[in-house]
Amino acid sequence: MDVNLRQIRAFLAVVGLGGFTRAAAALNISQPALTIRIRQLEDQIGLRLFDRNTRSVQLTRVGQELLPVFQRLMKDFDSAMADIREFSEEPRGTIRVAVLPSFAAGPLPALIAGFRARNPRVSFVLKDAVGKRVLAMVRNEEVDFGIGVGGVDEPDLDTIDVCEDRLVLVYPRGHAAGELPLASVPVISQFPLVLMDKDTSVRRLVDEAFAGAGSIATPACEATYMSTAVSMVRAGLGLAILPASATELRGFADIATRPIDDAGFVRRIVIIKRRGSSLLPAVEEFTKVLLAAANSCAATPGPCLDVEVQDGGTEALAVGVQGQ
């Protein structure tokens, strides 16, 4: 018994319109085709559904009993299909993303707020983690994708460039560093430096950049948190080298930043996902938004991905940030 949905639709059409010719027109098929479909249905269930002659079509007792069954069946099917269609048309579901702490505290919340304003049925789970953990979480499917530093070259992961996160020199406003014609490694290494802790990705990048310029980064002070480093700069303990995107830099009138004239002080921020693994439509959509935001701010001066929160801000988000 291989009853078909088209057969059921045909049955309901004949019942609804009270005739084969009218029903066939409604179904956009010829009348003989409909006659055959109905007969197939009747043959397959082994029951006559209509008593029909050339002048009248009437449900049999069996047809009357089965009509509500078929109606419910089609209703359920259609509503399930409508449900499925929503998946592709209106993004929804939960997006899980692993992200570097600096990025999680930086431009991401604003982007999420904007996205959720347009796609209210999407929720987010943010997991902030250091670079290596981001990779691991993507690989273990703990998250749908990750935002991390570029340069990974794993066979099972794909990366997409988002933007670059430039390390900038942070100095007290009015400090001589602001007047320098050139902020190269040899120049800035003349000043006492506030550097991040050895374990951080920022420090690793600084060390590598100094090495690339044939120098060694020598800290006057070390800090684990960027806010601490900023405080040290404000206290005059030295110059810091921090990501331009760091929110810790904002809101202080007494400090300023300038780019460092060395290609080594830039890291690529990339989206990391499993190779050959497709994502929820909502995730596809969100990564597009991420890239669009990155491109638009790349065209303008100022810190990368410096998105303003339009309405509500992070507090309004149903976002769970889970430390790692």
Place this chain on the structure above:
Amino acid sequence: MDVNLRQIRAFLAVVGLGGFTRAAAALNISQPALTIRIRQLEDQIGLRLFDRNTRSVQLTRVGQELLPVFQRLMKDFDSAMADIREFSEEPRGTIRVAVLPSFAAGPLPALIAGFRARNPRVSFVLKDAVGKRVLAMVRNEEVDFGIGVGGVDEPDLDTIDVCEDRLVLVYPRGHAAGELPLASVPVISQFPLVLMDKDTSVRRLVDEAFAGAGSIATPACEATYMSTAVSMVRAGLGLAILPASATELRGFADIATRPIDDAGFVRRIVIIKRRGSSLLPAVEEFTKVLLAAANSCAATPGPCLDVEVQDGGTEALAVGVQGQ
């Protein structure tokens, strides 16, 4: 979006068996056919359901979300189909039948009892009515079929011969009528006769039979109820002419019956149904039983359709008898 049940079945098979090759074997199709079916489904809903390469097949996030939807859909469909199949396999429903009073009080209850013992999900509604009302009720679809007297020749009704109901001569045991060599119309009209009321179908038949034999039925007494007529015979008021099937004749040792030697004293009992109108399987089944019972007793002597109640009898039946 014209999603097919076969596509959904294919999806569930791949999920259940974890691979296209195995699933294709289970579905009795070739592997390329299955690949195409899954791709069609994915194209039609606009969503990728599996991430697959030559070595592994894995549900996407979307596939995971949609799996329960599809599972429920198929489950509902299959159970509805099983439900429908029961209609043809196990008769059920309510059989409504209009029947002559003599038949309703005669062999029918036992037949119904036997039928219900084998088909417990069938219930009956009996409506006893005189011949004309039987026809009308069949025509108006108040009943599924009727049991009445033959000779109807309406264009919209079909009849099927069931048996013949013979009118017999009823006389006190030991009466001279029992010894007659021939019980023809001229002979029996010599005796005082107890006839049924003019309004009854029995009386009409008697009158016609007498007329056919060139005679006129002259009653010594008239009765409206057969039991009255029987009592009159027992009291010696005359000979009665009654249907052989009448239960009123049973259980009296002091009366006897004999056939009347005239073809006019027989009426055909027929099943009456609407022409070109199909019946519930349960009804088809029951009419078969009716005919089988009629045939089997036609081969044996004795009153027609004299079925014994095997168990319980009419009191055990969930049968509503509605007077008319």
Place this chain on the structure above:
DNA sequence: GCTATTTATAAATCTTGCATATTAATGCAT
């Protein structure tokens, strides 16, 4: 690197479904 396994693709074949044309039946009007 080779082999075995598994999905994807290509092409040919086969089935199925559909449309056109026609027939048969039936109600209605004359």
Place this chain on the structure above:
DNA sequence: ATGCATTAATATGCAAGATTTATAAATAGC
């Protein structure tokens, strides 16, 4: 009653779709 109009059933040819066979490409394990 007779003819007309309407409607479902049938026949047939065709076209689209599905399926199979054969083959290719990719990948994991040895």
